[in-house]
Amino acid sequence: MTKPEQAEKGNMIRSFDDLTRDQIAIYAKELNEHFRKERKLRMSLQDRDGQLEQRAREVTALNHMLQQHLLEWYKVAQEYREVLSAIRDTLRVGAISSDETDELGALIDNFVPTDGASPDTLGVLEAEVH
Numbered sequence: 001m002t003k004p005e006q007a008e009k010g011n012m013i014r015s016f017d018d019l020t021r022d023q024i025a026i027y028a029k030e031l032n033e034h035f036r037k038e039r040k041l042r043m044s045l046q047d048r049d050g051q052l053e054q055r056a057r058e059v060t061a062l063n064h065m066l067q068q069h070l071l072e073w074y075k076v077a078q079e080y081r082e083v084l085s086a087i088r089d090t091l092r093v094g095a096i097s098s099d100e101t102d103e104l105g106a107l108i109d110n111f112v113p114t115d116g117a118s119p120d121t122l123g124v125l126e127a128e129v130h
Helices: 003-093 098-111 119-129
Strands: none
8 A cells, every 4th residue: 555545544544533433422412411301301200290199199088078078968868867757757646637747748858858868878988988
Protein backbone atom coordinates (compact mmCIF):
# COMPACT_ATOMS: atom_id res chain seq x y z
CA MET A 1 0.00 0.00 0.00
CA THR A 2 1.33 3.41 -0.87
CA LYS A 3 1.61 6.25 1.60
CA PRO A 4 -1.33 8.17 0.12
CA GLU A 5 -3.46 5.00 0.34
CA GLN A 6 -2.38 4.47 3.94
CA ALA A 7 -3.19 8.08 4.77
CA GLU A 8 -6.60 7.74 3.15
CA LYS A 9 -7.21 4.49 5.03
CA GLY A 10 -6.13 6.17 8.27
CA ASN A 11 -8.52 9.05 7.66
CA MET A 12 -11.34 6.57 7.03
CA ILE A 13 -10.56 4.75 10.26
CA ARG A 14 -10.48 8.02 12.17
CA SER A 15 -13.73 9.12 10.56
CA PHE A 16 -15.34 5.77 11.50
CA ASP A 17 -14.04 6.17 15.06
CA ASP A 18 -15.38 9.70 15.19
CA LEU A 19 -18.71 8.50 13.78
CA THR A 20 -18.86 5.71 16.36
CA ARG A 21 -18.11 8.14 19.20
CA ASP A 22 -20.77 10.52 17.91
CA GLN A 23 -23.29 7.67 17.70
CA ILE A 24 -22.42 6.52 21.20
CA ALA A 25 -22.89 10.07 22.48
CA ILE A 26 -26.28 10.30 20.73
CA TYR A 27 -27.34 6.88 22.07
CA ALA A 28 -26.21 7.83 25.58
CA LYS A 29 -28.22 11.06 25.40
CA GLU A 30 -31.31 9.24 24.10
CA LEU A 31 -30.96 6.53 26.71
CA ASN A 32 -30.70 9.14 29.45
CA GLU A 33 -33.86 10.83 28.12
CA HIS A 34 -35.68 7.49 28.06
CA PHE A 35 -34.67 6.78 31.66
CA ARG A 36 -35.95 10.21 32.74
CA LYS A 37 -39.24 9.66 30.93
CA GLU A 38 -39.60 6.19 32.45
CA ARG A 39 -38.87 7.52 35.95
CA LYS A 40 -41.43 10.30 35.43
CA LEU A 41 -44.04 7.81 34.20
CA ARG A 42 -43.38 5.48 37.14
CA MET A 43 -43.81 8.35 39.59
CA SER A 44 -47.04 9.38 37.85
CA LEU A 45 -48.26 5.79 38.01
CA GLN A 46 -47.47 5.58 41.73
CA ASP A 47 -49.40 8.82 42.31
CA ARG A 48 -52.38 7.47 40.40
CA ASP A 49 -52.22 4.18 42.29
CA GLY A 50 -52.28 6.13 45.55
CA GLN A 51 -55.26 8.16 44.37
CA LEU A 52 -57.06 5.01 43.28
CA GLU A 53 -56.44 3.35 46.64
CA GLN A 54 -57.73 6.47 48.42
CA ARG A 55 -60.87 6.47 46.30
CA ALA A 56 -61.41 2.77 47.00
CA ARG A 57 -61.17 3.46 50.75
CA GLU A 58 -63.64 6.35 50.39
CA VAL A 59 -66.11 4.23 48.42
CA THR A 60 -65.81 1.44 51.00
CA ALA A 61 -66.47 3.91 53.82
CA LEU A 62 -69.46 5.41 51.98
CA ASN A 63 -70.82 1.93 51.31
CA HIS A 64 -70.50 1.07 54.99
CA MET A 65 -72.25 4.31 55.96
CA LEU A 66 -75.06 3.60 53.49
CA GLN A 67 -75.51 0.07 54.83
CA GLN A 68 -75.69 1.40 58.39
CA HIS A 69 -78.21 4.02 57.33
CA LEU A 70 -80.33 1.42 55.54
CA LEU A 71 -80.15 -0.90 58.53
CA GLU A 72 -81.35 1.89 60.79
CA TRP A 73 -84.07 2.84 58.32
CA TYR A 74 -85.28 -0.76 58.06
CA LYS A 75 -85.40 -1.03 61.85
CA VAL A 76 -87.46 2.17 62.05
CA ALA A 77 -89.73 0.96 59.24
CA GLN A 78 -90.25 -2.33 61.05
CA GLU A 79 -91.10 -0.54 64.29
CA TYR A 80 -93.43 1.74 62.32
CA ARG A 81 -95.25 -1.29 60.91
CA GLU A 82 -95.58 -2.77 64.38
CA VAL A 83 -97.06 0.49 65.69
CA LEU A 84 -99.52 0.64 62.78
CA SER A 85 -100.45 -2.97 63.38
CA ALA A 86 -101.07 -2.22 67.04
CA ILE A 87 -103.24 0.76 66.05
CA ARG A 88 -105.24 -1.45 63.67
CA ASP A 89 -105.75 -4.02 66.42
CA THR A 90 -106.86 -1.27 68.78
CA LEU A 91 -109.30 0.05 66.19
CA ARG A 92 -110.80 -3.40 65.74
CA VAL A 93 -111.40 -3.75 69.46
CA GLY A 94 -112.26 -0.08 70.06
CA ALA A 95 -115.65 1.46 70.48
CA ILE A 96 -115.85 3.35 67.23
CA SER A 97 -118.13 2.75 64.31
CA SER A 98 -117.14 0.42 61.51
CA ASP A 99 -117.14 3.32 59.01
CA GLU A 100 -114.63 5.21 61.15
CA THR A 101 -112.57 2.05 61.55
CA ASP A 102 -112.53 1.55 57.77
CA GLU A 103 -111.51 5.18 57.20
CA LEU A 104 -108.73 4.99 59.78
CA GLY A 105 -107.61 1.63 58.41
CA ALA A 106 -107.37 3.07 54.89
CA LEU A 107 -105.48 6.07 56.24
CA ILE A 108 -103.03 3.78 58.05
CA ASP A 109 -102.60 1.62 54.95
CA ASN A 110 -101.59 4.72 52.98
CA PHE A 111 -98.76 5.38 55.44
CA VAL A 112 -97.30 1.89 55.38
CA PRO A 113 -93.98 1.92 53.48
CA THR A 114 -94.09 -0.23 50.36
CA ASP A 115 -90.35 -0.79 50.14
CA GLY A 116 -90.52 -4.53 50.59
CA ALA A 117 -88.50 -4.40 53.82
CA SER A 118 -88.92 -7.55 55.82
CA PRO A 119 -87.26 -9.17 58.81
CA ASP A 120 -85.25 -11.29 56.35
CA THR A 121 -83.95 -8.16 54.62
CA LEU A 122 -83.13 -6.68 58.01
CA GLY A 123 -81.10 -9.77 58.98
CA VAL A 124 -79.09 -9.65 55.74
CA LEU A 125 -78.30 -5.98 56.28
CA GLU A 126 -77.25 -6.54 59.86
CA ALA A 127 -74.90 -9.33 58.76
CA GLU A 128 -73.35 -7.08 56.05
CA VAL A 129 -72.80 -4.16 58.43
CA HIS A 130 -71.21 -6.26 61.14
